[in-house]
Amino acid sequence: MKLRKTLVVHSLLATVLAAGCSSGQTGQKGSAGGADSKAKEPEKAPVVKVFMSGGLKFPDGQTINENPWTAMLEKETNVDLEIEYGPATPDDFISKLNLKFASGDIPDFFVLPATSQSWLMDNAKQGALMDLGDKVKNYKNLSNAVFPDAWEAAKYNGKIYAVPVLNDGNLGTNNFYVRKDWLDKLKLDVPKTLDDFHNVAKAFKEQDPDGNGKLDTYGFIGYDNLKGWSGLFGAFGVIPDEWIIKDGKIVQADIQPEMKDALAYIRKLHADKLLDNEWPLTKVKAYTEKVSNNKVGLYEGNWAAARNEINTSKTNDPAANWIAIDPPTGPTGKKGVFGDPAYKSFAVITSKAKHPEAILNMLDWLSVQNNIDKFVFGFGEYGENFMYTKKDGKLALNFENHNKYGYRQQLMFMQPKELNSGxxxxxxxxxxxxxxxxxxxxxxxxxxxxxxxxxxxxxNLSSLRKLRDETFVKIIIGELPLEAFDKFVTDYKAKGGDKILKEVEEWYAKKGK
Known part of the structure; x- marks a missing residue:
């Protein structure tokens, strides 16, 4: 069994020394260390095999299994976690998960990306996942930490096969951001309408807003996920891939006439050379790097962009004055951006798990805000004056340690409902x-x-999405005429779209009862 670090030592070295000098220490949680050998050993904590997405670095001497936060979680919830750190990207994670299931090396617990909901349903159907319906109701904190609609997303044939993990405070997702200093330099107002947006993008492209004597800035940027610039669609009341309510009925936004109008607008941006030509092949990392490198002054980004790429932009150019603004208003007064669903992932217990109650108890503990705060603000020697300080009655994180120990937030397998503004x-x-x-x-x-x-x-949804993405991209960049949208709608319906619409209509009718 792996060595368990205590939470009271002052360094990792001290932990190692303590383990080496205590002849009676067994390495098991709850071990007395030096107690009479005839004394009754405490009951061992149940072992839970966890497979989780990786990608983060650890301070010297630490791993995902050997660190203060894993030790704290194990102690608080009386569980022995054996964590395997997997691939970082959702697609690679699912591929590795499939290999583990195929080989029989099945974990007890893992967190599945929300984008892999169909994987959840497929494996629930095959009996690979545990039905949690009768069990979850015994854990009140956990039960109350999930919105009713989110529970629906984790059901197959009326049974619950996962615990939906909420987004922070049931957030939105994106905002539009603009360089106010560039607007001021070019004597432009904050854009409010689609026409304003076009004019600002044109000025940022053609009038050298960064003053370097080169026309090397973009009007607007996009990337290979059309939702990443959803506000240009939202101005017409549609968001790619979403279901919307129209005239009292639920309909697929991808095939509405308003989607064609949105494509016409974006197509003109491309024709006017206000979009960077690389966008169909650009991944999100390269997308945000253009912001960090101050090659763009108008874009759509995550609500946390000010902490990430915009912060880097300011480091690279202290004059950069970014402000968050409303998305542009369309011709009928509509505006909006893609909003995350209530959940961001699914906490899954497999049917092979020997100790499902131990896992649910851990998730129940993680459903309490005060407990989650231990992961954000630390605890004991890793808390005040290490992870944060108090200033004027408010908490201020120590960013060096916050980033250094960023892995700790991956262990937050649950998220309370309310946004913690503090x-x-x-x-x-x-x-x-x-x-x-x-x-x-x-x-x-x-x-x-x-x-x-x-x-x-x-x-059919995977193939329909591929059809949509290929068609929309070709329409925007001019490889297909705008009228190709009409054929897309016909093909979409014939290739499974009508069947899906009927199923969703039936779901919506039941939901309203």
Whole structure:
């Protein structure tokens, strides 16, 4: 069994020394260390095999299994976690998970990306996952930590096969950001309408806003996920991939006439050379790097952008004055951006798990805000004056340690319902994260279908999305005429879209009862 570090030593070295000098220490949680050998050994904590997404670095001497936060979680919830750190990206994580299931090396517990909901349904159908319905109700904190609609997303044939993990405070997702210093330099107002947006993008492209004597800045940037610049669609009341309510009925936004109007607008941006030509092949990392490198002054980004790429932009150019703004208003007065669903992932217990109650007890403990705060603000010697300080009655995170020990937040397998504004403010008042979150929530257009994937979705949605993405990209860059949208709608319906629509209509009718 792996060595358990105590939570009272002052360094990792001290932990090692303590382990080496205590002849009676067994390495088991709850071990007395030096006690009479005839004394009754404490009951061992149940072992839980965890497979989780990796990608983060650890301070010297630490691993995902050997660190203060894992030790704290194990102690607080009486569980022995054996964690395997897997691939970082969702697709690679799922590929590795499939290999583990195929080989029989099945974990007891893992957190599944929300984008892999169909994987959840497929494996629930095959009996690989545990039905949690009768068990979850015995854990009140856990039961109350999830919105009713989110529970629906984790059901297959009426049974619950995962615990939905909420987004922070049920947030929106994106905002529009603009360089106010560039606007001021070019004597432009903050853009409010689609026409304003076009004019600002044109000026940022053609009038050398960074003053380096070169026309090397973009008007607007995008990347290979159309939701990443959802506000240009939201101005027409549609968001790619979402279900919306129209004339009292639930409909797929991808095939509405308003989507064609949105494509016409974005197509003109491309034709006017206001979009960077690389966008169809650009991944999100390269997308945000263009912001960090100050090659763009107008874009759509996550509500936390001020903490990330915008912060780097300011480091590279102290004159950069970014502000969050509303998305542009369209011709009929509509506006909005993609809003995350209530959940961001699924906490899954497999049917092979020997100690499901131990896992649920851990998730129940993690559903309490005060417990989650231990992961954000630390505890004991890793708390005040290490992870944060108090200033004027407010908490301020130590960013060096916050980033150094960033892995700890991956262990937050649950998320309480309410936004912890103190947590956001602790990240730095200058970032205005609470304001950015509120703006994002205000403008969020959320998917109106919140159920689990229907049979038609499981069968056809992947190919329909591929058809949509290929068609929309070709329309925008001019490889297909705008009228190709009409054929896309016909093909979409014939290739499974009509079947899915019927299933979603039936779900919506039941939901309203």
């Amino acid at each position: 947590k956001m403010e602790s990240l730095g008042a200058d970032f205005k994260l609470v304001d950015n979150i509120n703006l994002s929530v205000k403008n969020a257009i959320r998917d109106q279908f919140t159920g689990s994937p229907t049979p038609g979705m499981i069968e």
